[in-house]
Amino acid sequence: MPNKLAGDGAGGDSVLMTALKRSTTTDEVRQRLADEILFGQFLPGHRLDEQSLSLRYGVSRTPVREALKQLAVTGLVEARPHKGVVVAEISPEALGLMFEAIADCEAACARHAARRMTATDRQMLADLHVLSHQAVVSGDGERYDAMNREFHALILRGARNSYLADVAQSLRQRVMPFRRAQFRRAERITRSFAEHQRILDAILAQDEDAAARAMRGHVAEAGGASADLLMPGRRSEPVGE
Amino acid sequence: MPNKLAGDGAGGDSVLMTALKRSTTTDEVRQRLADEILFGQFLPGHRLDEQSLSLRYGVSRTPVREALKQLAVTGLVEARPHKGVVVAEISPEALGLMFEAIADCEAACARHAARRMTATDRQMLADLHVLSHQAVVSGDGERYDAMNREFHALILRGARNSYLADVAQSLRQRVMPFRRAQFRRAERITRSFAEHQRILDAILAQDEDAAARAMRGHVAEAGGASADLLMPGRRSEPVGE
DNA sequence: ATATTCCATATTGCATGGAATATCTGCCCG
Protein backbone atom coordinates (compact mmCIF):
# COMPACT_ATOMS: atom_id res chain seq x y z
CA MET A 1 0.00 0.00 0.00
CA PRO A 2 1.46 3.27 -1.17
CA ASN A 3 0.55 5.27 1.89
CA LYS A 4 1.39 8.91 1.50
CA LEU A 5 3.81 10.65 3.82
CA ALA A 6 1.22 12.54 5.84
CA GLY A 7 -1.90 14.58 5.30
CA ASP A 8 -4.19 14.15 2.36
CA GLY A 9 -2.58 16.54 -0.04
CA ALA A 10 -5.88 18.16 -0.88
CA GLY A 11 -6.95 20.08 2.21
CA GLY A 12 -4.82 21.23 5.12
CA ASP A 13 -1.96 19.21 6.53
CA SER A 14 -2.69 16.49 9.03
CA VAL A 15 -1.91 17.01 12.70
CA LEU A 16 0.95 14.60 12.32
CA MET A 17 2.53 16.64 9.59
CA THR A 18 2.20 19.99 11.30
CA ALA A 19 2.84 18.71 14.79
CA LEU A 20 6.19 17.01 14.39
CA LYS A 21 7.24 18.94 11.33
CA ARG A 22 10.41 20.58 12.40
CA SER A 23 12.05 18.71 9.55
CA THR A 24 11.75 19.07 5.79
CA THR A 25 9.92 16.95 3.26
CA THR A 26 13.21 15.86 1.73
CA ASP A 27 14.43 14.54 5.07
CA GLU A 28 11.17 12.71 5.67
CA VAL A 29 11.36 11.08 2.28
CA ARG A 30 14.99 10.12 2.80
CA GLN A 31 14.23 8.53 6.14
CA ARG A 32 11.21 6.74 4.76
CA LEU A 33 13.10 5.47 1.73
CA ALA A 34 15.99 4.28 3.87
CA ASP A 35 13.58 2.41 6.12
CA GLU A 36 11.83 0.76 3.21
CA ILE A 37 15.15 -0.38 1.80
CA LEU A 38 16.43 -1.55 5.18
CA PHE A 39 13.25 -3.49 5.89
CA GLY A 40 13.27 -5.15 2.50
CA GLN A 41 10.42 -3.31 0.79
CA PHE A 42 12.83 -2.49 -2.01
CA LEU A 43 15.33 -5.23 -2.72
CA PRO A 44 18.88 -4.68 -4.01
CA GLY A 45 18.81 -3.92 -7.71
CA HIS A 46 15.29 -2.47 -7.56
CA ARG A 47 14.91 0.57 -9.76
CA LEU A 48 13.87 3.69 -7.86
CA ASP A 49 12.46 6.22 -10.29
CA GLU A 50 11.46 9.69 -9.22
CA GLN A 51 7.97 9.72 -10.61
CA SER A 52 6.61 6.55 -9.06
CA LEU A 53 8.15 7.45 -5.71
CA SER A 54 6.68 10.94 -5.84
CA LEU A 55 3.28 9.36 -6.46
CA ARG A 56 3.86 6.82 -3.70
CA TYR A 57 4.68 9.47 -1.12
CA GLY A 58 2.36 12.14 -2.41
CA VAL A 59 5.03 14.78 -2.93
CA SER A 60 6.64 16.34 -5.97
CA ARG A 61 9.68 14.96 -7.70
CA THR A 62 12.07 17.49 -6.15
CA PRO A 63 12.27 16.15 -2.57
CA VAL A 64 12.29 12.59 -3.88
CA ARG A 65 15.14 13.43 -6.17
CA GLU A 66 17.14 15.12 -3.44
CA ALA A 67 16.55 12.25 -1.04
CA LEU A 68 17.72 9.74 -3.62
CA LYS A 69 20.93 11.60 -4.34
CA GLN A 70 21.64 11.97 -0.65
CA LEU A 71 21.15 8.27 -0.07
CA ALA A 72 23.52 7.66 -2.95
CA VAL A 73 26.21 9.50 -0.99
CA THR A 74 25.76 7.04 1.87
CA GLY A 75 26.07 4.12 -0.53
CA LEU A 76 22.68 2.64 0.28
CA VAL A 77 21.57 3.27 -3.29
CA GLU A 78 23.58 3.70 -6.47
CA ALA A 79 22.96 6.63 -8.80
CA ARG A 80 24.42 6.72 -12.29
CA PRO A 81 24.23 10.01 -14.25
CA HIS A 82 21.19 10.12 -16.50
CA LYS A 83 20.53 6.48 -15.77
CA GLY A 84 18.56 6.59 -12.60
CA VAL A 85 18.90 5.10 -9.16
CA VAL A 86 18.80 1.51 -7.97
CA VAL A 87 19.07 -0.06 -4.52
CA ALA A 88 22.76 -0.84 -4.17
CA GLU A 89 23.87 -4.33 -5.04
CA ILE A 90 26.92 -5.86 -3.42
CA SER A 91 28.84 -8.79 -4.83
CA PRO A 92 29.75 -11.60 -2.44
CA GLU A 93 33.39 -10.51 -2.55
CA ALA A 94 32.45 -6.92 -1.78
CA LEU A 95 30.20 -8.12 1.01
CA GLY A 96 33.17 -9.84 2.58
CA LEU A 97 35.15 -6.63 2.46
CA MET A 98 32.25 -4.70 3.96
CA PHE A 99 32.08 -7.10 6.88
CA GLU A 100 35.81 -6.78 7.31
CA ALA A 101 35.46 -3.01 7.49
CA ILE A 102 32.60 -3.32 9.95
CA ALA A 103 34.64 -5.74 12.04
CA ASP A 104 37.52 -3.28 12.20
CA CYS A 105 35.32 -0.34 13.13
CA GLU A 106 33.24 -2.17 15.69
CA ALA A 107 36.31 -3.79 17.19
CA ALA A 108 37.71 -0.32 17.72
CA CYS A 109 34.41 0.73 19.26
CA ALA A 110 34.43 -2.27 21.57
CA ARG A 111 37.97 -1.39 22.62
CA HIS A 112 36.97 2.14 23.54
CA ALA A 113 33.76 0.94 25.16
CA ALA A 114 35.69 -1.41 27.44
CA ARG A 115 37.59 1.61 28.71
CA ARG A 116 34.87 4.25 28.71
CA MET A 117 31.53 2.67 29.52
CA THR A 118 30.10 3.69 32.85
CA ALA A 119 28.90 1.16 35.39
CA THR A 120 25.36 2.01 34.30
CA ASP A 121 26.26 1.39 30.67
CA ARG A 122 27.72 -1.98 31.51
CA GLN A 123 24.67 -2.88 33.55
CA MET A 124 22.35 -2.03 30.68
CA LEU A 125 24.39 -4.14 28.31
CA ALA A 126 24.39 -7.05 30.70
CA ASP A 127 20.64 -6.74 31.26
CA LEU A 128 19.98 -6.69 27.53
CA HIS A 129 22.14 -9.76 27.04
CA VAL A 130 20.25 -11.66 29.73
CA LEU A 131 16.96 -10.58 28.23
CA SER A 132 18.02 -11.74 24.78
CA HIS A 133 18.40 -15.25 26.15
CA GLN A 134 14.63 -15.54 26.11
CA ALA A 135 14.69 -15.07 22.35
CA VAL A 136 17.41 -17.72 22.14
CA VAL A 137 15.45 -20.40 23.95
CA SER A 138 12.22 -19.56 22.16
CA GLY A 139 14.06 -19.47 18.84
CA ASP A 140 12.45 -16.15 17.96
CA GLY A 141 14.70 -14.89 15.14
CA GLU A 142 12.91 -11.58 14.66
CA ARG A 143 13.15 -10.77 18.32
CA TYR A 144 16.77 -11.81 18.60
CA ASP A 145 17.60 -9.77 15.52
CA ALA A 146 16.25 -6.62 17.14
CA MET A 147 18.13 -7.34 20.35
CA ASN A 148 21.30 -8.08 18.45
CA ARG A 149 21.08 -4.67 16.80
CA GLU A 150 20.49 -3.04 20.17
CA PHE A 151 23.46 -4.89 21.67
CA HIS A 152 25.76 -3.53 19.01
CA ALA A 153 24.21 -0.07 19.24
CA LEU A 154 24.89 0.05 22.97
CA ILE A 155 28.54 -0.77 22.42
CA LEU A 156 28.84 1.83 19.68
CA ARG A 157 27.40 4.42 22.01
CA GLY A 158 29.60 3.19 24.83
CA ALA A 159 32.69 3.98 22.77
CA ARG A 160 31.93 7.67 23.37
CA ASN A 161 33.08 8.56 19.89
CA SER A 162 30.17 9.52 17.67
CA TYR A 163 32.33 9.76 14.57
CA LEU A 164 33.61 6.22 14.85
CA ALA A 165 30.16 5.00 15.84
CA ASP A 166 28.62 6.75 12.84
CA VAL A 167 30.92 5.13 10.29
CA ALA A 168 30.31 1.75 11.87
CA GLN A 169 26.57 2.33 11.85
CA SER A 170 26.65 3.57 8.28
CA LEU A 171 28.52 0.50 7.08
CA ARG A 172 26.20 -1.72 9.07
CA GLN A 173 23.17 -0.17 7.38
CA ARG A 174 24.59 -0.83 3.95
CA VAL A 175 24.76 -4.56 4.53
CA MET A 176 21.36 -4.80 6.20
CA PRO A 177 19.49 -5.54 2.94
CA PHE A 178 21.71 -8.61 2.60
CA ARG A 179 21.14 -10.01 6.07
CA ARG A 180 17.42 -10.60 5.85
CA ALA A 181 17.50 -14.24 6.81
CA GLN A 182 20.31 -13.85 9.25
CA PHE A 183 18.78 -15.65 12.22
CA ARG A 184 16.59 -18.06 10.34
CA ARG A 185 18.45 -21.01 11.77
CA ALA A 186 18.41 -21.53 15.52
CA GLU A 187 22.04 -22.61 15.38
CA ARG A 188 23.03 -19.11 14.23
CA ILE A 189 21.20 -17.59 17.16
CA THR A 190 22.87 -19.71 19.79
CA ARG A 191 26.25 -19.09 18.24
CA SER A 192 25.68 -15.35 18.15
CA PHE A 193 24.56 -15.40 21.77
CA ALA A 194 27.70 -17.23 22.82
CA GLU A 195 29.84 -14.67 21.04
CA HIS A 196 27.92 -11.85 22.68
CA GLN A 197 28.74 -13.47 25.99
CA ARG A 198 32.45 -13.29 25.27
CA ILE A 199 32.18 -9.65 24.24
CA LEU A 200 30.16 -8.79 27.32
CA ASP A 201 32.59 -10.57 29.64
CA ALA A 202 35.51 -8.67 28.17
CA ILE A 203 33.75 -5.34 28.53
CA LEU A 204 32.68 -6.09 32.10
CA ALA A 205 36.30 -6.98 32.86
CA GLN A 206 37.32 -3.77 31.09
CA ASP A 207 39.74 -5.81 29.01
CA GLU A 208 40.23 -3.73 25.85
CA ASP A 209 42.14 -6.26 23.82
CA ALA A 210 39.77 -9.10 24.60
CA ALA A 211 36.76 -6.92 23.77
CA ALA A 212 38.23 -5.90 20.44
CA ARG A 213 39.20 -9.45 19.56
CA ALA A 214 35.82 -10.87 20.56
CA MET A 215 33.96 -8.25 18.57
CA ARG A 216 36.12 -8.74 15.51
CA GLY A 217 35.58 -12.46 15.58
CA HIS A 218 31.86 -12.04 16.08
CA VAL A 219 31.38 -9.73 13.11
CA ALA A 220 33.64 -11.79 10.86
CA GLU A 221 31.66 -14.88 11.76
CA ALA A 222 28.38 -13.13 10.95
CA GLY A 223 29.88 -11.93 7.68
CA GLY A 224 30.88 -15.39 6.65
CA ALA A 225 27.40 -16.66 7.38
CA SER A 226 25.81 -13.90 5.32
CA ALA A 227 28.17 -14.53 2.43
CA ASP A 228 27.24 -18.19 2.51
CA LEU A 229 23.59 -17.20 2.18
CA LEU A 230 24.39 -15.33 -1.02
CA MET A 231 26.41 -18.09 -2.64
CA PRO A 232 25.46 -21.23 -0.79
CA GLY A 233 27.64 -23.30 -3.07
CA ARG A 234 31.17 -22.53 -2.09
CA ARG A 235 32.70 -22.10 1.29
CA SER A 236 33.49 -18.54 2.31
CA GLU A 237 37.05 -17.79 3.23
CA PRO A 238 37.40 -16.22 6.64
CA VAL A 239 37.91 -12.47 6.65
CA GLY A 240 39.41 -10.15 9.23
CA GLU A 241 42.40 -12.28 10.32
CA MET B 1 37.72 35.63 -8.87
CA PRO B 2 34.37 33.88 -9.20
CA ASN B 3 35.29 31.88 -12.30
CA LYS B 4 32.34 30.03 -13.71
CA LEU B 5 32.30 26.29 -14.03
CA ALA B 6 32.84 26.08 -17.78
CA GLY B 7 31.55 27.65 -20.90
CA ASP B 8 30.34 31.23 -21.22
CA GLY B 9 26.71 30.71 -20.31
CA ALA B 10 25.51 32.81 -23.22
CA GLY B 11 26.19 30.89 -26.40
CA GLY B 12 27.08 27.23 -26.81
CA ASP B 13 29.05 25.25 -24.27
CA SER B 14 32.80 25.40 -24.31
CA VAL B 15 34.81 22.50 -25.67
CA LEU B 16 35.83 21.72 -22.13
CA MET B 17 32.25 21.40 -20.99
CA THR B 18 31.08 19.25 -23.86
CA ALA B 19 34.28 17.26 -24.13
CA LEU B 20 34.69 15.93 -20.61
CA LYS B 21 31.05 16.20 -19.67
CA ARG B 22 30.15 12.70 -18.75
CA SER B 23 29.16 14.02 -15.37
CA THR B 24 26.33 16.26 -14.23
CA THR B 25 26.39 19.90 -13.18
CA THR B 26 25.49 18.94 -9.63
CA ASP B 27 28.50 16.64 -9.40
CA GLU B 28 30.80 19.30 -10.79
CA VAL B 29 29.55 21.84 -8.29
CA ARG B 30 29.90 19.38 -5.45
CA GLN B 31 33.47 18.58 -6.39
CA ARG B 32 34.31 22.23 -6.85
CA LEU B 33 32.75 23.21 -3.54
CA ALA B 34 34.54 20.43 -1.70
CA ASP B 35 37.85 21.54 -3.19
CA GLU B 36 37.30 25.14 -2.23
CA ILE B 37 36.50 24.13 1.33
CA LEU B 38 39.42 21.71 1.53
CA PHE B 39 41.86 24.29 0.19
CA GLY B 40 40.66 26.94 2.56
CA GLN B 41 38.73 29.20 0.19
CA PHE B 42 35.75 28.85 2.52
CA LEU B 43 36.71 28.65 6.17
CA PRO B 44 34.76 26.72 8.83
CA GLY B 45 31.68 28.66 9.83
CA HIS B 46 31.44 30.41 6.46
CA ARG B 47 27.85 30.72 5.30
CA LEU B 48 27.17 29.06 1.97
CA ASP B 49 23.97 30.40 0.46
CA GLU B 50 22.48 29.10 -2.74
CA GLN B 51 22.16 32.36 -4.60
CA SER B 52 25.70 33.69 -4.27
CA LEU B 53 27.12 30.27 -5.11
CA SER B 54 24.89 29.95 -8.15
CA LEU B 55 26.17 33.32 -9.30
CA ARG B 56 29.74 32.34 -8.52
CA TYR B 57 29.55 29.16 -10.58
CA GLY B 58 27.23 30.47 -13.27
CA VAL B 59 24.54 27.82 -12.76
CA SER B 60 21.05 27.85 -11.35
CA ARG B 61 20.25 27.34 -7.70
CA THR B 62 19.12 23.75 -8.15
CA PRO B 63 22.47 22.02 -8.69
CA VAL B 64 24.06 24.22 -6.03
CA ARG B 65 21.35 23.24 -3.61
CA GLU B 66 21.70 19.55 -4.37
CA ALA B 67 25.47 19.70 -4.06
CA LEU B 68 25.22 21.43 -0.68
CA LYS B 69 22.83 18.86 0.75
CA GLN B 70 25.00 16.04 -0.53
CA LEU B 71 28.07 17.54 1.10
CA ALA B 72 26.05 17.84 4.30
CA VAL B 73 25.64 14.06 4.26
CA THR B 74 29.42 13.67 4.25
CA GLY B 75 29.73 16.07 7.16
CA LEU B 76 31.96 18.57 5.37
CA VAL B 77 29.24 21.19 5.69
CA GLU B 78 26.38 21.48 8.11
CA ALA B 79 22.81 22.10 6.94
CA ARG B 80 20.07 23.07 9.33
CA PRO B 81 16.46 23.02 8.07
CA HIS B 82 15.38 26.41 6.81
CA LYS B 83 18.53 27.93 8.23
CA GLY B 84 21.02 27.44 5.47
CA VAL B 85 24.38 25.75 5.16
CA VAL B 86 27.74 26.60 6.71
CA VAL B 87 31.16 25.01 6.43
CA ALA B 88 31.27 22.55 9.31
CA GLU B 89 32.89 23.71 12.51
CA ILE B 90 34.50 21.25 14.88
CA SER B 91 35.19 21.95 18.52
CA PRO B 92 38.63 21.05 19.87
CA GLU B 93 37.10 18.15 21.79
CA ALA B 94 35.32 16.90 18.69
CA LEU B 95 38.52 17.28 16.70
CA GLY B 96 40.23 14.99 19.16
CA LEU B 97 37.53 12.37 18.67
CA MET B 98 37.80 12.70 14.91
CA PHE B 99 41.52 12.05 15.03
CA GLU B 100 40.89 9.09 17.26
CA ALA B 101 38.46 7.69 14.70
CA ILE B 102 40.94 8.35 11.89
CA ALA B 103 43.65 6.67 13.91
CA ASP B 104 41.52 3.57 14.39
CA CYS B 105 40.55 3.35 10.73
CA GLU B 106 44.00 4.02 9.34
CA ALA B 107 45.56 1.66 11.83
CA ALA B 108 43.26 -1.04 10.53
CA CYS B 109 44.25 -0.09 6.99
CA ALA B 110 47.91 -0.27 7.86
CA ARG B 111 47.35 -3.71 9.37
CA HIS B 112 45.74 -5.00 6.21
CA ALA B 113 48.33 -3.24 4.04
CA ALA B 114 51.15 -4.98 5.86
CA ARG B 115 49.58 -8.27 4.88
CA ARG B 116 48.27 -7.47 1.40
CA MET B 117 50.57 -4.99 -0.31
CA THR B 118 52.45 -6.40 -3.24
CA ALA B 119 56.20 -6.05 -3.60
CA THR B 120 55.54 -3.29 -6.13
CA ASP B 121 53.26 -1.50 -3.66
CA ARG B 122 55.90 -1.65 -0.98
CA GLN B 123 58.55 -0.38 -3.38
CA MET B 124 56.40 2.59 -4.33
CA LEU B 125 55.80 3.44 -0.71
CA ALA B 126 59.52 3.20 0.07
CA ASP B 127 60.39 5.34 -2.95
CA LEU B 128 57.90 8.00 -1.94
CA HIS B 129 59.27 8.02 1.58
CA VAL B 130 62.81 8.51 0.33
CA LEU B 131 61.67 11.25 -1.99
CA SER B 132 59.87 13.04 0.82
CA HIS B 133 63.18 13.35 2.63
CA GLN B 134 64.07 16.12 0.21
CA ALA B 135 61.14 18.14 1.49
CA VAL B 136 62.29 17.45 5.04
CA VAL B 137 65.79 18.81 4.56
CA SER B 138 64.58 21.78 2.52
CA GLY B 139 61.86 22.45 5.07
CA ASP B 140 59.25 22.73 2.34
CA GLY B 141 56.02 22.35 4.27
CA GLU B 142 53.71 22.54 1.26
CA ARG B 143 55.65 19.86 -0.54
CA TYR B 144 55.87 17.60 2.48
CA ASP B 145 52.16 18.05 3.09
CA ALA B 146 51.36 16.75 -0.39
CA MET B 147 53.72 13.81 0.05
CA ASN B 148 52.29 13.03 3.46
CA ARG B 149 48.84 12.81 1.95
CA GLU B 150 50.15 10.55 -0.79
CA PHE B 151 51.91 8.34 1.76
CA HIS B 152 48.68 7.77 3.62
CA ALA B 153 46.73 7.32 0.40
CA LEU B 154 49.11 4.57 -0.71
CA ILE B 155 48.60 2.70 2.54
CA LEU B 156 44.83 3.09 2.31
CA ARG B 157 44.91 1.62 -1.19
CA GLY B 158 47.31 -1.07 -0.07
CA ALA B 159 44.75 -2.31 2.43
CA ARG B 160 42.74 -3.64 -0.53
CA ASN B 161 39.48 -2.71 1.13
CA SER B 162 37.85 0.23 -0.56
CA TYR B 163 35.11 0.49 2.05
CA LEU B 164 37.51 0.85 4.93
CA ALA B 165 39.71 3.16 2.87
CA ASP B 166 36.71 5.31 1.97
CA VAL B 167 35.61 5.88 5.55
CA ALA B 168 39.18 6.73 6.51
CA GLN B 169 39.48 9.11 3.57
CA SER B 170 36.12 10.68 4.34
CA LEU B 171 37.06 11.34 7.95
CA ARG B 172 40.43 12.68 6.85
CA GLN B 173 38.75 15.15 4.52
CA ARG B 174 36.55 16.46 7.28
CA VAL B 175 39.52 17.53 9.39
CA MET B 176 41.49 18.98 6.48
CA PRO B 177 40.10 22.51 6.93
CA PHE B 178 41.57 22.42 10.44
CA ARG B 179 45.05 21.32 9.46
CA ARG B 180 46.05 24.24 7.30
CA ALA B 181 49.21 25.12 9.17
CA GLN B 182 50.10 21.55 9.91
CA PHE B 183 53.71 21.58 8.72
CA ARG B 184 54.50 25.19 9.41
CA ARG B 185 57.19 24.23 11.88
CA ALA B 186 60.17 22.24 10.67
CA GLU B 187 60.09 20.23 13.89
CA ARG B 188 56.68 18.83 12.94
CA ILE B 189 58.02 17.74 9.59
CA THR B 190 60.99 15.86 10.95
CA ARG B 191 58.84 14.19 13.57
CA SER B 192 56.29 13.12 10.97
CA PHE B 193 59.05 11.77 8.76
CA ALA B 194 60.45 9.70 11.61
CA GLU B 195 57.03 8.24 12.28
CA HIS B 196 56.57 7.45 8.60
CA GLN B 197 59.85 5.59 8.81
CA ARG B 198 58.51 3.36 11.57
CA ILE B 199 55.32 2.68 9.62
CA LEU B 200 57.26 1.90 6.47
CA ASP B 201 59.63 -0.44 8.29
CA ALA B 202 56.73 -2.36 9.77
CA ILE B 203 55.03 -2.70 6.41
CA LEU B 204 58.22 -3.78 4.68
CA ALA B 205 58.66 -6.38 7.42
CA GLN B 206 55.01 -7.33 6.94
CA ASP B 207 54.53 -6.95 10.66
CA GLU B 208 50.79 -6.26 11.04
CA ASP B 209 50.77 -5.34 14.69
CA ALA B 210 53.73 -3.00 14.43
CA ALA B 211 52.23 -1.31 11.38
CA ALA B 212 48.91 -0.75 13.13
CA ARG B 213 50.59 0.53 16.26
CA ALA B 214 52.91 2.85 14.37
CA MET B 215 50.05 4.28 12.32
CA ARG B 216 47.86 4.78 15.34
CA GLY B 217 50.60 6.63 17.16
CA HIS B 218 51.37 8.73 14.11
CA VAL B 219 47.79 9.91 13.61
CA ALA B 220 47.24 10.51 17.32
CA GLU B 221 50.38 12.60 17.42
CA ALA B 222 49.24 14.65 14.43
CA GLY B 223 45.85 15.07 16.07
CA GLY B 224 47.35 16.38 19.25
CA ALA B 225 49.41 18.88 17.30
CA SER B 226 46.34 20.08 15.37
CA ALA B 227 44.34 20.43 18.57
CA ASP B 228 47.12 22.51 20.06
CA LEU B 229 46.91 24.82 17.07
CA LEU B 230 43.24 25.43 17.81
CA MET B 231 43.61 26.08 21.52
CA PRO B 232 47.29 26.93 22.00
CA GLY B 233 46.72 27.56 25.67
CA ARG B 234 46.20 24.21 27.24
CA ARG B 235 47.98 20.98 26.70
CA SER B 236 46.03 18.40 24.68
CA GLU B 237 45.44 15.08 26.34
CA PRO B 238 46.66 12.18 24.25
CA VAL B 239 43.95 10.31 22.41
CA GLY B 240 43.79 6.76 21.13
CA GLU B 241 46.12 5.36 23.79
C1' DA C 1 18.76 -13.45 -40.72
C1' DT C 2 21.75 -10.20 -38.46
C1' DA C 3 23.45 -5.82 -37.67
C1' DT C 4 22.87 -0.86 -37.83
C1' DT C 5 20.67 3.50 -38.02
C1' DC C 6 17.09 6.45 -36.99
C1' DC C 7 13.20 7.82 -34.51
C1' DA C 8 9.66 7.69 -30.66
C1' DT C 9 9.25 7.40 -25.83
C1' DA C 10 10.49 7.78 -21.13
C1' DT C 11 13.38 9.45 -17.57
C1' DT C 12 16.72 12.32 -15.62
C1' DG C 13 18.61 16.96 -15.07
C1' DC C 14 18.36 22.05 -14.75
C1' DA C 15 15.87 26.47 -14.38
C1' DT C 16 12.48 29.35 -12.44
C1' DG C 17 8.37 30.89 -9.63
C1' DG C 18 5.73 30.86 -5.59
C1' DA C 19 4.86 29.21 -0.71
C1' DA C 20 6.80 28.60 3.89
C1' DT C 21 10.01 29.78 7.27
C1' DA C 22 13.71 32.39 9.49
C1' DT C 23 15.95 36.89 10.32
C1' DC C 24 16.17 41.72 10.96
C1' DT C 25 14.41 46.35 11.90
C1' DG C 26 11.72 49.55 14.09
C1' DC C 27 8.23 50.41 17.34
C1' DC C 28 5.59 49.98 21.42
C1' DC C 29 5.17 48.84 26.19
C1' DG C 30 6.75 48.01 30.79
Place this chain on the structure above:
DNA sequence: CGGGCAGATATTCCATGCAATATGGAATAT
Protein backbone atom coordinates in the same frame (compact mmCIF):
# COMPACT_ATOMS: atom_id res chain seq x y z
C1' DC D 1 16.47 52.00 29.25
C1' DG D 2 15.58 47.04 28.28
C1' DG D 3 12.33 43.43 26.50
C1' DG D 4 8.99 41.87 23.47
C1' DC D 5 6.02 42.19 19.46
C1' DA D 6 4.76 43.19 14.48
C1' DG D 7 5.89 43.97 9.97
C1' DA D 8 9.35 43.83 6.26
C1' DT D 9 13.03 41.44 4.13
C1' DA D 10 15.70 37.60 2.80
C1' DT D 11 16.42 32.79 2.31
C1' DT D 12 15.22 28.18 2.07
C1' DC D 13 12.08 24.78 0.27
C1' DC D 14 8.87 22.61 -2.82
C1' DA D 15 6.40 22.41 -7.31
C1' DT D 16 6.33 22.60 -12.16
C1' DG D 17 8.03 23.22 -17.03
C1' DC D 18 11.36 22.52 -20.37
C1' DA D 19 15.73 20.77 -22.13
C1' DA D 20 19.05 16.94 -22.40
C1' DT D 21 20.05 12.26 -22.35
C1' DA D 22 19.16 7.29 -22.34
C1' DT D 23 16.21 3.38 -23.83
C1' DG D 24 13.45 0.51 -26.89
C1' DG D 25 11.83 -0.64 -31.35
C1' DA D 26 11.01 -0.47 -36.15
C1' DA D 27 12.83 0.01 -40.67
C1' DT D 28 16.66 -0.54 -43.80
C1' DA D 29 20.92 -2.29 -45.56
C1' DT D 30 24.18 -5.99 -45.83
